[in-house]
Every structure is written in structure tokens, then in C-alpha cells.
Amino acid sequence: MKPAPFAYARVRSVDEAVALLGETAEAKVLAGGQSLIATLNMRLSAPPLLVDINGIDGLEGIAHSDGTVTIGALTRHVEAERSGTIAAHAPLIARAMPHIAHPAIRNRGTIGGSIALADPAAELPACLLALGGDIDIAGPDGTRTVKADDFFRGLFETALGPCDILTGIRIPAASKNTRIGFAELARRHGDYAIVGLAAAAQGDGKGLKNVRLAYFGVGSTPLRQPKAESALSSELNGKSIDAAIAALDLDPPDDVQATGAVKKYLAGVLLRRVIKQLMEPLQ
Amino acid sequence: MNGRNVEISLTVNGETVTESVEPRRTLVDFLRENLALTGSHVGCEHGVCGACTVRLNGEIVRGCLMLAVQCNGAKIETIEGVSDSGEVADLQDAFEKRNALQCGFCTPGMLLTAQELLAHNKAPSRDAIREHISGNYCRCTGYHSIVDAIEAVAQQRGRR
Structure with a gap:
């Protein structure tokens, strides 16, 4: 099937995204789109507006410092799959990665999108929970951090509010033990x-x-x-x-x-x- | 708000294209309906079958899970492009020789997917081939001959 009509806005900053989400009820964030666009095509959802965050600088990338691995929300699965930092310091993520969908989907799907959607059968939310990671969120009242143990609340329901953007995740880096x-x-x-x-x-x-x-x-x-x-x-x-x-x-x-x-x-x-x-x- | 048209400009198979599209138009529909590039097929329309596989900035993606508006400024390659350039000629030959297609519906997506595997892995095992094409459905061949064809091309390219 084809999606119902919607408006489209490509934003340049997290603030702009949060503001736009506040202006239009039921607007949806478009990141990798590998679940969202499927639901649009099947008309399981029909948001009036898609806020495309792919043009926001600084939301992607993988870093390791002070015993923490940080993964930006827009980091594609394929980047994590090929990352030496993930292999060395976040081996659980590395081990899970080949199980996530198929290559063409991993090229496009984002780490933040997988966590934010919280599909109960998805790999990454479970990895984040097993690792006791943190989720960084930006919203109308500024930024905040939620622990993985408190993030997943129900079926496709998380600590994210309707105007929030998940900006990244942090997990404890692997040690010798x-x-x-x-x-x-x-x-x-x-x-x-x-x-x-x-x-x-x-x-x-x-x-x-x-x-x-x-x-x-x-x-x-x-x-x-x-x-x-x-x-x-x-x-x-x-x-x-x-x-x-x-x-x-x-x-x-x-x-x-x-x-x-x-x-x-x-x-x-x-x-x-x-x-x-x-x-x-x-x- | 409504789905007012958006003007996009992108490169498709090396040619610059400027078109006005509805935001809801998927990339594969844009290629087929606006540009008459019907080599990319529309199967399940929700990311499961892989018939719509195209290359976005050098990497394979699902054409049904991208919006055309997202491709403003992007470089898209379809089966028509990689076929005309001869990039996948050896894969096409091997598919034909080994009966790795029957109806041909999955073949464009299968070829682009195989080409990406061989670009990253010069000598993939049969298991690695099966894993890489796991996102592309074929309802005719039972996959065995497809794996044969991709394996043969990997060996052939390795000898060159």
C-alpha cells in the first residue's frame, strides 16, 4: 500500500525538531525510517507531519572515554557493526549486530531509532537493558538522562514524551572482568x-x-x-x-x-x- | 498541514534529476513512476522482500523504506545503472548460467545485494552468502543456485 499524505520538514537542530514536534500533535520523528516507513506504507499510522532529523549535525558517531561508550542516536547499525570501538569496548552490541535485520536495513536503520521505537522483539533495547545503559533525551524542558531500567514502560511505550528526541545512548565500557x-x-x-x-x-x-x-x-x-x-x-x-x-x-x-x-x-x-x-x- | 509537493534534485545513475514530489512518495515509486526506471521492483512495500533494493550513496537500501524527499542531494544507483556500466555483468552471466533466476522478479535486488557483499568480502563462505542475501526473497529457485552463482563469481573475481 501507499502512505496517507503527510507534510515533511527536514530540521537542522535538536531545538528545531523539539519545537516542531510541539506545534503539531501526532507528528513523528523520521530517523532511519526502517520501521516507521513500513508502518506508513501499511497505513498502521498516518501522522500529519514527519520531522526528518537526518540533517542534524553531531547526533551520530561512536566514542569511548572514561569507561563509557557513547553512541549518537543517528549512528547507523552498519557503523556500529564495523566499528573497532564497539568491537573492543561494547562487545555485546557487536555480537548482537549481525542478528539485526538484513544488510540493506542495517545500512539505513539507526541505533537511536531502534531504542526509541522499543519493539519488544528487537535486539538493541534488550542489549541496552542488559548493559545497564543510559538514554540521553532532549525535550521542551531541556535535556535529561533516563536509565535503561526505567526507559521501557510498555508495548512500544517508553520514557520519551511526544516532543522528546532521543539524542544518544551511553553504556559502561567492557573491562577485563x-x-x-x-x-x-x-x-x-x-x-x-x-x-x-x-x-x-x-x-x-x-x-x-x-x-x-x-x-x-x-x-x-x-x-x-x-x-x-x-x-x-x-x-x-x-x-x-x-x-x-x-x-x-x-x-x-x-x-x-x-x-x-x-x-x-x-x-x-x-x-x-x-x-x-x-x-x-x-x- | 498537508502533503504539499517538495522539489528535489538528485543524481540517478549519473544523471541529475530535478522533480517535484509528494512527501509520501517512496524512493522506489519515484524511480518507477517519475523516472520510468522499472528495474527496481515493488514487492511487499514494508521492507521484507528486498525486491526494491537500490543503492543510496554507494550502499544498498530498501527503496520502499526511503522517501524520495529524503534523497535530495543524494546519489542513487539502480539495476539499470549498474547493468549499463557493466559493473555486474559477471554476476548476471553467472545467474543465467546457473539458473539462479526463474521469474526474475527478485533478480535486480539480488544482484545489487550480491554486488555489495563481494565489494566488502572477496571470498565469502556459502554461509556468509546466505546470511547476506537473507533479506531478499526468491520464491522460484530455493536459493541454492543463487548461492552457487555468487560463489562462482567470487572465485572468478579472485582469480582476476
Whole structure:
């Protein structure tokens, strides 16, 4: 199908974008457009105005300093995929990247757009949650930072207000003790996951501490699993892994890909795979 | 507000084009309807099938997930351009020889996608080829012959 008519404005600054969003109710931000334009084509949404932020200078790029990796909102997936900084200092993002859609979409889609849309089956929101990252936002009342734990609020619902722009994300850079794990099941490479799991932890002797598990594709938002996390944070053996799987607090709804019961079972399968990755120190 | 037309100027296959477009016109519809470049195909119109693949500033994108207005000042290349220049002639030959197409609907997108893979990876494994073309649907071949053709061209180019 073709989109319903809309007006189009290409802005040069974040302030200009925020002001325009304030003037037109239901206006939408256009970044990479890889989800937005699909919904326009299918007429799942019909905003009166698209505010194209692609012309704003300084919203893209990847930087590492003082133990933090900063990724600008307009950074394309492909830039993160090829970035030496991401590979060295944000290995969970690097590991997730090839699973995100297909090359032609990664060339265009943005990191900020993926977080701002918060598709419950998308990889990056779960990675950000597993890493305990921060989201930088600019809005009518100035700038603010929201923690990933407080950002994802419901189905496609986040801490972003209607006139807010997500300007970037920040994640703690990997250290010598950092452990990461990532696994997802999809019918076709690059499709949205049936179930996926992003995880981060610190190595602690033969075990793990500060385990953070973020499941995706199993609820309205990416979901942490505090009970399973603590089961893995004491000692790591067959018994604690079984206990962690038994402690998974998931009630996935049925969808076109699988029933909730299948998804819940697969969540346990993925946890075993991810624990194997978490046990390996980073190279 | 309404969808008032916007004038855009861009390069398509090396030629400068200036046109007035509705903001809602997608890039692939612009190429097909305004410029009569019908080699880029319209399949699913929501980014799943890859039939509309074109190059934007040297990188492949979904023509259905870009608006023409976003392409003001951009450099677009379509299957017509890369075909006329001979850039993908060896891929086209290999596709024909190995029956890597039947109806041909996916072929323009498949060729541009394969060309991008070979530009970044001179000797891709069969798995890497499958992964790279995972965003392009083919309902005729079952993909095997497409992977064969791309692998053969990678080897051929490696020998040159």
C-alpha cells in the first residue's frame, strides 16, 4: 500500500525538531525510517507531519572515554557493526549486530531509532537493558538522562514524551572482568526473534556476579529476570543453572511464530547457551 | 498541514534529476513512476522482500523504506545503472548460467545485494552468502543456485 499524505520538514537542530514536534500533535520523528516507513506504507499510522532529523549535525558517531561508550542516536547499525570501538569496548552490541535485520536495513536503520521505537522483539533495547545503559533525551524542558531500567514502560511505550528526541545512548565500557552472552532463535536469519536473550555479568573466580539477563520477544518490553540472575550470581553449577531456569518469570503470549509455552521452553534453552558464553572470558 | 509537493534534485545513475514530489512518495515509486526506471521492483512495500533494493550513496537500501524527499542531494544507483556500466555483468552471466533466476522478479535486488557483499568480502563462505542475501526473497529457485552463482563469481573475481 501507499502512505496517507503527510507534510515533511527536514530540521537542522535538536531545538528545531523539539519545537516542531510541539506545534503539531501526532507528528513523528523520521530517523532511519526502517520501521516507521513500513508502518506508513501499511497505513498502521498516518501522522500529519514527519520531522526528518537526518540533517542534524553531531547526533551520530561512536566514542569511548572514561569507561563509557557513547553512541549518537543517528549512528547507523552498519557503523556500529564495523566499528573497532564497539568491537573492543561494547562487545555485546557487536555480537548482537549481525542478528539485526538484513544488510540493506542495517545500512539505513539507526541505533537511536531502534531504542526509541522499543519493539519488544528487537535486539538493541534488550542489549541496552542488559548493559545497564543510559538514554540521553532532549525535550521542551531541556535535556535529561533516563536509565535503561526505567526507559521501557510498555508495548512500544517508553520514557520519551511526544516532543522528546532521543539524542544518544551511553553504556559502561567492557573491562577485563566483563562477560557477555547473546542468543536468539528466529525462523530466518535477521527476522525478529521468536525468543532472544542478551546478558552481561562480571567474572568472579569460577563464578559470576552482577548478572543481568534481558529477554526479548517474550513480553511487551525487554524483560529482566532478577530471580534467575541471583540464582546465577552465587555459584555456577548444574544445580544453580537448573534453579535459574526454574526461576524464569516469563509468561509469553502466543503469537504467529510460536505458542507461549514453546517460547517459555525456548527461553530456558537460550539461557543454557548464554551461560556457556558468560563463562568464557573476553578475548 | 498537508502533503504539499517538495522539489528535489538528485543524481540517478549519473544523471541529475530535478522533480517535484509528494512527501509520501517512496524512493522506489519515484524511480518507477517519475523516472520510468522499472528495474527496481515493488514487492511487499514494508521492507521484507528486498525486491526494491537500490543503492543510496554507494550502499544498498530498501527503496520502499526511503522517501524520495529524503534523497535530495543524494546519489542513487539502480539495476539499470549498474547493468549499463557493466559493473555486474559477471554476476548476471553467472545467474543465467546457473539458473539462479526463474521469474526474475527478485533478480535486480539480488544482484545489487550480491554486488555489495563481494565489494566488502572477496571470498565469502556459502554461509556468509546466505546470511547476506537473507533479506531478499526468491520464491522460484530455493536459493541454492543463487548461492552457487555468487560463489562462482567470487572465485572468478579472485582469480582476476
